[in-house]
Amino acid sequence: NAGVTQTPKFQVLKTGQSMTLQCAQDMNHEYMSWYRQDPGMGLRLIHYSVGAGITDQGEVPNGYNVSRSTTEDFPLRLLSAAPSQTSVYFCASSYKGKAFTEAFFGQGTRLTVV
Amino acid sequence: KQEVTQIPAALSVPEGENLVLNCSFTDSAIYNLQWFRQDPGKGLTSLLLIQSSQREQTSGRLNASLDKSSGRSTLYIAASQPGDSATYLCAVYNNDMRFGAGTRLTVKP
Numbered sequence: 001n002a003g004v005t006q007t008p009k010f011q012v013l014k015t016g017q018s019m020t021l022q023c024a025q026d027m028n029h030e031y032m033s034w035y036r037q038d039p040g041m042g043l044r045l046i047h048y049s050v051g052a053g054i055t056d057q058g059e060v061p062n063g064y065n066v067s068r069s070t071t072e073d074f075p076l077r078l079l080s081a082a083p084s085q086t087s088v089y090f091c092a093s094s095y096k097g098k099a100f101t102e103a104f105f106g107q108g109t110r111l112t113v114v
Numbered sequence: 115k116q117e118v119t120q121i122p123a124a125l126s127v128p129e130g131e132n133l134v135l136n137c138s139f140t141d142s143a144i145y146n147l148q149w150f151r152q153d154p155g156k157g158l159t160s161l162l163l164i165q166s167s168q169r170e171q172t173s174g175r176l177n178a179s180l181d182k183s184s185g186r187s188t189l190y191i192a193a194s195q196p197g198d199s200a201t202y203l204c205a206v207y208n209n210d211m212r213f214g215a216g217t218r219l220t221v222k223p
Contacts, residue, residue, distance in 0.1 A: 033211060042118075042203055042215040043158075050209075058210060090157065092211070103148060103211060105158040 003027065006091050006106035013081040013113045021076040021109050023091030029104075030096045032074040036060065036087040037108075043090060049074055050096060081113045116141045118206055120214035127194055128222050135189040135217045137204035142182050145207040149178050149189050152201045152216070161202075162189070194221045 007022045025032065033048035035058075045058030049068040063085060065077040074093075078085060088110050094103040117140040127133050137147070146165045150158040162171045162178040164187070170179040177190040191198060201216040 035213070040215075042120075042213040043205075045210055045212060048210045056210070059212075094211075102160050102163045103205070104160070105150075107157045 004091055004093050004104050004106040006089075006109050008109060009107065010110050011112070013078070013111065015081060015083060015113060017081050019078050019081065021078075021089055021091075021111075023074045023076065023106060024072050025074075025093040025104070026072065027093060027095070027104070028071060029093035030071070032068065032091065032093045033058070034064070034066065034074070034076045035090045035092065036085075037090060038087050046076065046089075078111075083113045085111065086113045087111060116144075116206060116208050116212045118204065118212050118214040120202075120204060120217050122217060123215065124218045124220075126220040126222065129194060129196060131194050131221075132190070132192050133194055133219070135191070135202050135204075135219070137187040137189070137214055139185045139187075139206045139212075141206075141208055142185050143208060144182065147178075147180055147187050147207070148205050148211075149176075149187075150203045150205065152203060154201075158203065191219075194219075196221045196223050 004025045030051045034046040035043035047066040049055045088108050091106040092103045095101040119138045121136045148163045149161040164171045164180040175192040180187045199221050201218045203216045205213045
């Protein structure tokens, strides 16, 4: 049981480049989300999805796009990378049902934009 | 909009001490609350999940309580050890999951 898998673990981008951070889970969880964590801060919600075909914005969505074509995958796209997007990115998933269950997190992607 | 606050931001205690970490939230219409541990440079490890209908959960030396009506949760750590040193984060679920900024705990030998 792989849980939540994020790739890549590390990435360096130049300003203006685009890229996709991958997130996959094998637990059949409806709810998936992306967070960024900056030094000394907690996790801030970027985008989330409550099921295939459904996405919504979180606290800090600008500069990021998401889509959810399958239950398993929830990629995060940076359209035109900026130094302000240098951060550690975490993907999470949980079962929703009547109430959210325990959330599981990937190991994170450390992104540097130069 | 849900706001989650954790106090204190940092805490340093001698080994063996019992301690309490606090989490408060502004919107009491939550599904559940979850406490996590994060070691430096690492991901999040789930510690305890409290459903909205529950008052507390226990796991080993950890006990988490939830007072939904007052928008507060506490994480109690008994007989702290140097290995407990980490950042502790709380997160609440409404329609999405929001985090506090965390409490950085240092347990000195």
